[in-house]
Amino acid sequence: MPDINAETRALADQIGLAGVAESITEYADKDLPLIVDYAGFGTTTARAAQTLAPSGTVVQVGLGRPEAKVNGTRRDLAELYELMRGGELDPPIQLIAPDRIPEGLERLRQG
Numbered sequence: 253m254p255d256i257n258a259e260t261r262a263l264a265d266q267i268g269l270a271g272v273a274e275s276i277t278e279y280a281d282k283d284l285p286l287i288v289d290y291a292g293f294g295t296t297t298a299r300a301a302q303t304l305a306p307s308g309t310v311v312q313v314g315l316g317r318p319e320a321k322v323n324g325t326r327r328d329l330a331e332l333y334e335l336m337r338g339g340e341l342d343p344p345i346q347l348i349a350p351d352r353i354p355e356g357l358e359r360l361r362q363g
Contacts, residue, residue: 286311287310292312
């Protein structure tokens with residue numbers, strides 16, 4: 253679990269976390285199939301995408317900044333557009349009002 257606050261990271265052992273880092277990129281060698289981005293600050297989303305295992309999934313819960321720059325090649329972009337054009341890429345997007353966040357988190361826990 254990444255957290256930029258050093259004091260929060262120091263609490264990891266006390267609350268039973270397996271690990272805490274300053275950035276999700278510190279877990280790049282873990283072959284993570286799923287990353288949940290609760291902040292959604294552009295850089296957090298981009299770093300999550302860079303850290304994922306091949307064909308992994310980023311779930312963006314927060315939207316602190318409505319943009320993210322993700323590295324890729326022209327070929328990657330062309331393939332992405334082809335998936336979108338063919339209807340094969342239809343990401344589920346569900347907007348949840350702030351007062352319904354607990355319900356949304358429960359839905360995430362249930363898959």
